[in-house]
Amino acid sequence: MATMAKRLFCWLRWIWRLALLILLVAVIAWLMQDAGSLEISWRGWQLQTSALLGLAVMVAGAVLTVLMDRLRRWLVGWPARIRERRRTRHLEKGLNALSEGMLAMASGDTRQAQKLAGKASRFVKKEPVAMLLSAQSAEMGGDSATAQTLYHRMLDVPETRLPALRALLQQVAKNPDPTVGLSVARQAFALEPTVNWVQEGLLVWLGLNQQWDEADQILQKMITDRHLSRADGQRWRAVILLQQAQQVPSTQQDKRERLIAQAYRLAPSYRPVAIAYLAQLAAQSGPQSGQSESRQSRSLLHKWWGSQPCKELLDLHEQLAPTEPFAHLRAAEALAAKKPLHPLSYLAVAQAALACKLWGKARQQLQAIVDLEPLPDAFRLMAALEKSEHGSKEAAYKWLDKAAKATEPAAWVCASCHHQASEWTAICSSCHAVASLDLAGGNSDGGNDLEDAALASLPAVL
Numbered sequence: 001m002a003t004m005a006k007r008l009f010c011w012l013r014w015i016w017r018l019a020l021l022i023l024l025v026a027v028i029a030w031l032m033q034d035a036g037s038l039e040i041s042w043r044g045w046q047l048q049t050s051a052l053l054g055l056a057v058m059v060a061g062a063v064l065t066v067l068m069d070r071l072r073r074w075l076v077g078w079p080a081r082i083r084e085r086r087r088t089r090h091l092e093k094g095l096n097a098l099s100e101g102m103l104a105m106a107s108g109d110t111r112q113a114q115k116l117a118g119k120a121s122r123f124v125k126k127e128p129v130a131m132l133l134s135a136q137s138a139e140m141g142g143d144s145a146t147a148q149t150l151y152h153r154m155l156d157v158p159e160t161r162l163p164a165l166r167a168l169l170q171q172v173a174k175n176p177d178p179t180v181g182l183s184v185a186r187q188a189f190a191l192e193p194t195v196n197w198v199q200e201g202l203l204v205w206l207g208l209n210q211q212w213d214e215a216d217q218i219l220q221k222m223i224t225d226r227h228l229s230r231a232d233g234q235r236w237r238a239v240i241l242l243q244q245a246q247q248v249p250s251t252q253q254d255k256r257e258r259l260i261a262q263a264y265r266l267a268p269s270y271r272p273v274a275i276a277y278l279a280q281l282a283a284q285s286g287p288q289s290g291q292s293e294s295r296q297s298r299s300l301l302h303k304w305w306g307s308q309p310c311k312e313l314l315d316l317h318e319q320l321a322p323t324e325p326f327a328h329l330r331a332a333e334a335l336a337a338k339k340p341l342h343p344l345s346y347l348a349v350a351q352a353a354l355a356c357k358l359w360g361k362a363r364q365q366l367q368a369i370v371d372l373e374p375l376p377d378a379f380r381l382m383a384a385l386e387k388s389e390h391g392s393k394e395a396a397y398k399w400l401d402k403a404a405k406a407t408e409p410a411a412w413v414c415a416s417c418h419h420q421a422s423e424w425t426a427i428c429s430s431c432h433a434v435a436s437l438d439l440a441g442g443n444s445d446g447g448n449d450l451e452d453a454a455l456a457s458l459p460a461v462l
Contacts, residue, residue, distance in 0.1 A: 223237075245263070311344070312411075350365035350381055379399045379402045
């Protein structure tokens, strides 16, 4: 249909042209039959000719006038056309250099990228992409000072302001300065408050500056804008609530307990939050308490120990276990049965056996640890065992020397960058990921059982 319509339009156009030509010939023929005359008198001069020739002269004069005007415009606009052609050639060279420079930077050829960035800057100095290529190539080449200077220049150009702020944030992250990082993040948030990386960057730097109340507000905005999944949003909020709880003064214990309980409701399977909640339950229920809260605390402790033992859980076990030595030993053996081949399970039984003066049992447990992993705590208990059982200070000093030389194993590992840390933090000190630190070697098996047990142990008023 389209082809037929096109052909029909073409035929109609030719018919229209033919009709105009016929009309023009008819007019000329009519004028030639009765041409008439044209007489001009001026200062004694008299010109007489046919009307058709006079009309032809006037048409020729009009055409000549139009041609002369066009020639004048062409001559006047010649310098501008030369400048425009030169600018176009420079723009083409600059854009070609930009394209080749981006490809060189993507391939990791730093020298070629810097060379092409310089060429692009000569031809298209005010192009935002040229400024960005120059800054990024300088950064890739290790010239951080030049890159930072270029990024600051880019802040004056509206098109490059946001990319420059992002690049500056990345530079600050390499050498963390919480104050500078927060200042840059606030500028980016004031410019584009709805962008995902802007919101996350501000949240991270607020956290690094310990401003958790404002970080919670930014997190709520991220959840509202759907930049986080429901699971991640709950986990991040639980981390922020936990940090807020740690900042609560000791005189406001009720507020601290509410924040920790709320955090645990949001992320009961996240170990740092669970350990904090267990510590709170342990503080509320003494070792000799027969209350249901104490039984629930020990039950939940056993479940977490079966998932992945850690020193924090071992400390909580010592707090919840009975003070009578042999009852303490039975509690340690019950705990160790949840993860029987783990070094910390042997350590829990060894500590209790030493308190009961069961030297053989303690030595057996400690030797199992030494065979599995060189834990400094095991060496120190070995020293105490040698001194208590044999009174040998020399043997005790040897074990203490081993303890001093042994490296304390990392308790926490970042799920994003695998950075190891001895203490848990809400934000990874290496990659600045939020809520990424978890127990080394931890797994989430049995998470539903843990959540069910956790919710069952929460106070009814919550």
